[in-house]
Amino acid sequence: MLIKDLGRVEGTVEDLQPVTLKQLIPLDLLDSFIGIYWHVGKGKFIIYKAPLLDAKYAVVEMGQDYDEQSNTDDLQIDYNVFHMDIWYEDVLKKYPEFTGCEFDYFSRGRILY
Known part of the structure; x- marks a missing residue:
């Protein structure tokens, strides 16, 4: 989710937390x-x-x-854990039928809903 026109808020982008943006999210x-x-x-x-x-x-x-249309000056909210980490640490334990499949075997992505 892109947070357009946020500009700089005190500190750096690394200091921002999602709760900091509560006033800006519809x-x-x-x-x-x-x-x-x-x-x-x-x-x-x-x-x-x-x-x-x-x-x-x-x-x-x-x-x-x-892509070429992206504006890298915009901020976005993203999921903070990688597919690979969750696949090997959690998914394979819950779904043993996928043992032997690498984390990138299946189509994967990120979602906001």
Whole structure:
């Protein structure tokens, strides 16, 4: 989620926490979640999520240049844990049928909902 026109708030972007942005997030988004997922086939998804303002799993960072249209001056809220870490530390324990599959075997992504 991009936070446009935020500008600099006291300190650096590393000092910002999602709760710091509470006044800037539209009310209809305050109950939203951010997370990561894998599509493991046949309409089945493995999803790890956290509330948008969760200071442990949500992180504020500079926008990433995914394509030529990206504005890297914008801030975004992102999930703070990598797919690889969750796959090996948690998913394989809960879903032993995927043992032998690397974290990037299935389609994966990030989601805000």
